Amino acid sequence: MRIVHLCPLGKLVRTMSSTAGLRERKKTETRQAVHEAALRLTLEHGFDNVTVEAIADAANISRRTFSNYFAGKEDALLYGDEQNLRGLVQRVRDQPVGRTAWQALCGALDSHHAEIGDADRDLHLRTRLALQHPSLLARQLAGRHRLESELSHALAEREQPSGTSPEVITAVFLAALRVATQWWCAENETRTLRELTDRALDQIVHAFG
Incomplete structure (x- = not known):
């Protein structure tokens, strides 16, 4: 048996x-x-x-x-961008309850910089390549657009400024990150990405705060 x-x-x-x-x-x-x-x-x-x-x-x-x-090959090159943004979404979700949408975004960015630091050579290379090649830039923007909705959903249950949607907050925040990264990739720029990101976000707060 x-x-x-x-x-x-x-x-x-x-x-x-x-x-x-x-x-x-x-x-x-x-x-x-x-x-x-x-x-x-x-x-x-x-x-x-x-x-x-x-x-x-x-x-x-x-x-x-x-x-x-x-x-x-465009998607293979930009895989790091996707990972960074997905990591940002998760960090926003992990922010303490009670933080506003904007505070959660800034806290998530602080966490990202604390872990990654400013020596992200791959991000520097990807950004400069995207600025030089239209097909790569188009693919980069399309990928960021897809993940933008995930970030908006992560903010949806948090406190928003009166009358401001999570989609608008997300778009403004990501625009600041994009501009700061482009500044960082300029030929003679010596400031760190963190310094430039803080500058861009401060300008938004002063303009609309």
Whole structure:
């Protein structure tokens, strides 16, 4: 007679969860490897001279696998932007209850700078590339627009200035970040990104506060 050993349901669920977690971690690692390969090749050869095939080879994956993760080289290059914005959304959600929408945004940004610091060389490179290549800039703006709605939803339950929607607050805040980043990428700029971001946000507060 064959004896069948049944796995307890709780153990089975934990095993399935662990397997799913490992799978997602592997996907994240692959995306990051492709992103880093795209940045490295672009820095070495220029954006126009880099192909999807070259990025896939540098990341040790097939062209088909590349397509499972990114629609094109633009998306691979801008993956860091997406991660930064998704991280900002989560930091806003993690802000203490009782903070207003604007306070939550500023607190989330403080948390981001405390963790990442000002030496984000990849952000500097991505921004300068986007300003130089219209196709990359268009893709960058489209990606930020998609995530802008997530940030607005994260603010929806917090206190807003009278008559001001979370969508408007989000748009103004992200515009300040975009302008500060462009200042930071100027040829002779010596101030840190944090200093420039604070300057842009202060101007908004003085203008509309």
